[in-house]
Amino acid sequence: MNPRSDTPQAVPAARRPGRPAGRRTGDPQSREKILAAAKRQFADRAYLGTTIRGVAAEAGLDPAVVHHYFGTKRALFTACIELPTEFLTALSTLVGTQDADLGERIAKLYLGLWDNPATGPQLRAMVRSAMSDDEAAEVLREFLTATVLRPVAAAIGRPDAPLRLALAASQLVGLAAARNLLGIAPLAEAEVDDLAAWVAPAIQRYLTGPAPK
Amino acid sequence: MNPRSDTPQAVPAARRPGRPAGRRTGDPQSREKILAAAKRQFADRAYLGTTIRGVAAEAGLDPAVVHHYFGTKRALFTACIELPTEFLTALSTLVGTQDADLGERIAKLYLGLWDNPATGPQLRAMVRSAMSDDEAAEVLREFLTATVLRPVAAAIGRPDAPLRLALAASQLVGLAAARNLLGIAPLAEAEVDDLAAWVAPAIQRYLTGPAPK
DNA sequence: ACAGAAATTCAACATGCGTTGGATATTGCT
């Protein structure tokens, strides 16, 4: 503390500039601030392009606080891509019922998830990172097969159901990526309902139509 | 380096360990080796996950050689994603002709490009990096619209051609990403011709079918 | 009132990165 210490030993103290250390008054929202900033950055720059320091800066905090709450960057990422389960169950039950409007209802629900501010960033972060990071790819693959493809395949009950669902999923993921990640103009500017009407027949045919040849 | 130097000055010389510096005998293939290694790594780990040092190591060279030939990492990347123009013109002329098999022929040609060892790595590198890097995304968007979407839209000549083509492209990109990047099982294991038969009706409908509603 | 837990700050470490500069060896031209 004293500028002129009376002992010749190392004097690590004397913290003068910046805000003082220590706990802030009021209930701490740092964890939520970090999560929000991290979701935004993972969604925009994928796993490798996102830095702990950048997240901390956007949240207005010290990088060490991020580690205090989440430990490692990987743990922060997995905390960011957890989706509200309500949507997943809605999707599953929806696809379980077979009818002529199935394709359109799936497409609308799915595109709505991407435009929803509560779930869109997670989806963007997931797909963006899965394309450039092996571990994230495994997370997405596991998520797709476990919570979407497998249960729905069982509900449909055809022998070629896994292939059919994978085809439908590839169309939907490709559409969302082109629209929300790459920003291909005609898709990015289109309305959800119009897009759903366009892709609905394709989804419907993949799921319930006749096999080719 | 020398334990007993005869001059008290700095002695930078006396390079002893490792291979000697200087030009190798025989025609230098280093540029091609670097390109091959870089294509592989950009395709596998996207732009940010690829390091000059890693590329140099795979090519068995010093990182400085990479800079000697390509200057910067960005320049190396753009050198890697240049596609042979023959394929592009083949695609363009193919889509210019309208008939009932158009969807299937497009799908086969496109999926073939991804499985072709001469063009697959570039496509993988392009799409992978476009998902995580802004500049790469612009390259892909420009490539898609300029060499595929725009000319073909002109050939089709419908007012909603841009949207129709973007939808077809989203299906194809999504299919290739799920199959070649994410490794979704039923798609990764399927034959090109079978997949083409499945997606052909969707492509055909996007391009020439009736508009919805 | 007090002790422990929690929250925050700063400083630093070790690592890996892209990039640069200089030294050295080989080639090809004249």
Next chain:
DNA sequence: AGCAATATCCAACGCATGTTGAATTTCTGT
């Protein structure tokens, strides 16, 4: 034979990163 161009290696710089540790302040429960 000699000389410019080319190719290669090594060492280092400056910077950013994830992560750790210690110090400090506030809060909470008793």
